[in-house]
Amino acid sequence: MKKTVSLLLLISILSLLLLTSCANSKETVTEVKDPVYKRGEVVSLNVYNWGEYISDGSEGIYDTNKEFVKYFNENLSEKYGGITVEVNYSTYPTNEDMYSKLKNGASSYDVIIPSDYMIERLISEGMLLRFDVEKDIENFHYIIDSFKKPYYDPDGAYSVPYTYGMLGIIYNKTLVDPLDIDEEHELSWGLMWNEKYSGNILQFNNPRDAFATAMYWKGLDVNSTEAEVWDEALELLKEQKQLLQGYVSDEIFNKMCGESAAIAPYFVGDFLTMVDKQPNLDFFFPREGVNYFVDAMCIPISTKHPSIAKEYINFMLSPEAAIANAEYLGYASPHSYVVNDEDYIAYMEDFGYEGPNGETAYDLLYNNDPATVNERYNALFSNDDIKDPACYRNFTPEIQSRVNTLWEELKISGSTELWVHITSIGIVVGVVALAVYTTYVKKKRSRFYRERDKASRSAK
């Protein structure tokens, strides 16, 4: 026993030492060199991406990772001294999950594809590798100019854009009255607060996007650092909660395609995936403004194979891979070759979506009508210090925890049904009563036996 205790103490002291040493050993690495490769060595490249965010070879389509391996081993192997490469591909559900694994973890990734505000955060914490994007990535010249040196990476030295997209409202044409969309309400976020559709509206199940819908509606700054602005948005969300069917994340696909809900905010690329299965759906960009995001490829500072990681990014920008991915994802591409490619345009125009004025999927992605939205995007990249409310920026820790608190308040708001309280309290009371009764009976019985024994003993 004593040994166990001392062992325990020893281990706890060791682990504390360890923790503090880990917390302090944050060297600032700026350059990562390639290891010396041996001929015939098999190198694993660890790619960490969103789920279903790459053309993966299902149903006979282009298999990006396999094609990269083939391309590398045929053409680039000699350049790196005769090595062969394999891709370990893994996925994450949200930016934050990716961050927590990258930051705390036991992990080694070579290529990651986070969103804009997360890239901003990773850069500010020195977690990304700085490299000469234009020189190291041969195919970078394909990237449309407005995406070079973007708002999240003003030096243009950490990231290579992969996709971009916009938020809007998806609705079911058979369940929503067209009058409520454009004629009376003029394409407004207000549709998500329309009492007529109570019980049929979905909302994001993450604070950032959910707050943003309310903030865009009322013209508030989605990156605000003022507490009152967030409180105002919270009031709107609380009001909306009564009308919601639920707060959802990935379930949105099943709910909208299965016609279990009528209205949901989501991204245009995913809308195209949904409309492919459920033709009753339609989409619009609310005129008050929408979220605009870029997902870009980066190399974490912890990489072991920076040059091969760059080759991978370069391969992703090759016309063939870029077109395959753009077609698979349905998100807009920042790649000049892709957006002008006739086959790609034809593919998007025949996508099976036709808007009220005959718009195609291609129009929806690249030619945003209403025109206001379009202008906004053009304006976005024209100057360097953009304070456009359309994009998410990195939160300060204070605002992050404030938003978390408000989100909890939203989730708690609204009363729990009475039957839940009554039943659970009833059960607890019942169990306690049973326990007390049992102990009572037990005591009584043991007293009985004790007394009987005593009686028999004294009788002797």
Added chain:
Amino acid sequence: MKNKKSLLHSISAAPHIFWAVLFIVVPLIIVIFYAFTVQNPDGSYTFSFSNIASLPDYISIFGLSLELSVIATAVCLVVGYPLAYIMARSKPKTQKILVMLLMLPMWTNLLIRTYSLMAILDNNGILNQLLGTSFQIVGTKGAVIFGMVYDFLPYMVLPIYTCLSKIDKYMWEAAADLGCDTPKTLVKVILPLSRSGIISGVTMVLVPSIRTFSISQKLGGGTFELIGDTIERQFVTGALNVGAAISLVMMVLILISLTIMNKFGDSEDGGIIV
């Protein structure tokens, strides 16, 4: 004789103790470390009670989690006990098949099962289409309780069944000889004999129900959060310290309830006396 025995016991538990200290206690210390510190902007940590102090904000989430899991456990017990009883009283061959059938759904991925449940229960789901209605089931607290019961029922039935199947058949005859009718035998003999099974069943259902997350988010439509969801959100949004504090308190709460339960369950003066 005595020496041999004590040697055996010290050896047999040793690997476990070693394992537990290294892989349970040390990670626990890490959690405790985070629960009692805050991170400074420069990345260092300072000791602080502020995480623990912020916990009263989460009382209603704690409460709801507890309430729903208590109800789910009770439902599991009420539904599962007769099932375990019937299983234990049937022919050996049937018993094996029933145990197998009970375990089989657990071999399907939880997410797949949850999505399948949602496809059935959704507003325009299979059930509502068959009935021609559009009841909202997904998104209610009832759906979450149902999800918990659906997932954890086998954990209730199996320990009780294991316990009941060991009860001698002659126990019934003995009880009958002593003047008990069937219901009385059930309450006075069989139920107390299966107490250890009930206790482990309740533990195995109650604890996972309290700590569960993502079922509640999916089947509950996300309109409310259970404590597991809160911890998850704290962790992924980088508030590791608050998340650690919440989980620490949750652990202590569960530990207290387990201790209380063990007090009534594990008294070693034999199971027959009630």
Added chain:
Amino acid sequence: MKKYASIIYISLIFAVLYIPIATVILFSFNSENNTAEFMGFSLRWYIELFRSEDAWIALRNTIILAVSSSLLATVIGTAAAEGIYRMRSKLVKTAITSVTNIPMMNPDIVTGMSMMLFFAAIMGIFAIRDYNSIGFLAMLISHTTFCLPYVILSVLPRINELGNSLSEAALDLGCTPIQAFFKVKLPNILPGVISGMVMAFTLSLDDFVISYFVGPTNFQTLPLLIYSMTKKTVKPDMYALSTIIIISVFILLFISNMRSFKKNPEPRKIKKKVGGAR
């Protein structure tokens, strides 16, 4: 009458348990990429599944991990249950069981996160640069750790019930303690051991969260794959995979049960003896 009531009761519960599974099986044969509406019968998703290497690698990894971690947990857990039963001091007993139960009480995410931090620290101490080299070991340790309490919880009641008289008798008759355990005690607690092992196996098979945090990039398990494939809609190929798993497990269990019936037509007789001994 009573018999019918119990048959109805059992069928009702199993119907509820199996409707979602039946839905999974049904939609795995759907001709369209849809898990809500049945459009027509086809084997499309099975063909798709057999073409994808990832699914099979993930299945293989999952089985390797589940088998090894459940075996390890069973061995350690059974020995521990025996040790805990024999402990005199109630305090030590409570302390050990409480510590053991920690992974069961924690939400998976806390276990996963703390394990991740733990292994990150281990990497720091031993200057391991490539996490993938210890990745499988980390997975094995984490899975065994969270399976342990379930094994102990299902073995300990059996040992408690069995009491000490049998093994004491064996010792008196000249068995060594080890013989007494393996020849007398183990066969009697075997149902508990097996149910603990099966529980550990299914838990490990189904775990996503801990594997997500601890898992290396070169060891993808099935739940991880399924989560990454359900980012948009659940594609029926994952339903097809589940169908194949559930049907093969069913067949396997069925065959093994049939064989054990032949070998041992009256398995309850042994149990009766035990009951008598108590």
